Amino acid sequence: MVRVVRFHEHGGPEVLRIETIDVPRPGRGDVQIRVKALGLNRAEASLRSGTYIETPPLPSGLGLEAAGIVETVGEGVDGFVPGDAVSIVPPLSMVRWPAYGELATFPAALVVKHPPSLSFETAAAVWMQYLTAYGALIDIAKLRRKDFVVITAVSSSVGLAAIQIANIVGATTIAVTRTSAKTKALREAGATHVIASAEDNLEARLKNIAGQDGIRVVFDPIGGPIFEPLTTAMSRGGILLEYGGLSPEPTPFPLFTVLSKSLTLRGYLVHEIIADPTRLEIAKAFILDGLTSGSLQPVICKIFPFNEIVEAHRFLESNEQFGKIVVTI
CATH class of the missing domain: 3.90.180.10 (Medium-chain alcohol dehydrogenases, catalytic domain)
Structure with missing residues (x-):
């Protein structure tokens, strides 16, 4: 028993x-x-x-x-x-x-x-946090050096894992949190930039940080009204990976932004990595290497x-x- x-x-x-x-x-x-x-x-x-x-x-x-x-x-x-x-x-x-x-x-x-x-x-x-972040950022989005990547709900375990994985490949991380209370902790966790969405103009801050290059990758579990400023700040051909639906508000589809920039808005579950033995073994090797080296903590x-x-x-x-x-x- x-x-x-x-x-x-x-x-x-x-x-x-x-x-x-x-x-x-x-x-x-x-x-x-x-x-x-x-x-x-x-x-x-x-x-x-x-x-x-x-x-x-x-x-x-x-x-x-x-x-x-x-x-x-x-x-x-x-x-x-x-x-x-x-x-x-x-x-x-x-x-x-x-x-x-x-x-x-x-x-x-x-x-x-x-x-x-x-x-x-x-x-x-x-495993949940690193597989979720790895599958979205590395396996699907092919995040690379000098990419701008936005990570929302960033103080969650998955959000913090995403910061660490993005830093391994040399991407520039933009952490989006609700208030500025966690700004210091997020910077210490490795975020390059931090935006408090309830206190700042999210779209303006994103465009100011990324400049003309724009944001190629967005990693979001929230949905809702945040979709519009996120997509507006994205680069042509960018990809937004949605892995949750935390917002109680409707999620708009930014049709003309998606059309004009040829954006990809993609639903994502970690199950697609776990269910594929080949992709899972590659992900496990990446994560175990990071744990051993200390780049993932x-x-x-x-x-x-x-x-x-x-x-x-x-x-x-x-x-x-x-x-x-x-x-x-």
Whole structure:
């Protein structure tokens, strides 16, 4: 019997319950780990509240990221033995493979032996943020040296990961945050420029920074009214990658700007990288190299104990965090 987190109805953080259940042994091709730390993501809050791309049968588990020690290896699995320290690439379905629990089972293809220098807390904060940012900026947009790249919702773990990845290739980062309260922290995190969208004229500031070159790449999880100033400041042939929909307001389609500049506005989910074994291996190699060299360093905002999972979800939805929220078991 092990402790897991489940919810029996959709709603706020208070619907999460810690329950004790039997967990079956791993099946063929699977690896079961003794979880030491969890990385929290907004997708988990969306699943819990009933607004995610998956609709789970209830009660449901949840969770996309974990780090821990291999407990049991299923049939047909090579390369892992009990006792290995590992972390988890987010599965395509957290309903099928939930991470929130003392024991969790995942396909072996998603289990990674992380660098020994990483703590379990840091290892649990790696894969969602860096795979999401890498897939958009490097795999799809082909971000290159001297490109201007706008990163919105930049104090999130994905936003901070995007800054680090852009800096590796030598791009110029423009971090867009709501207020100037986090300006100093964002500059220390590696942002070249910081714009407070609630205090500045976003379009004017973007054009002033990028000049005639314009902004070739935009990485945005917000949508809504911000679309118009972002696209207006983009360069001809630029690409905007939308990986979320945080704005409660409608998102306009800037038709004439898109036509006149031949822009690409593209929806993006990290699943397209995870589901492609070749692209995933290339991404993993890039990220592991960055972790080993120190050019990629996960930023952990706050660590909660497992029995405070409700409080951890409340903090996740507060928009106060700067970096990743981690839960330890």
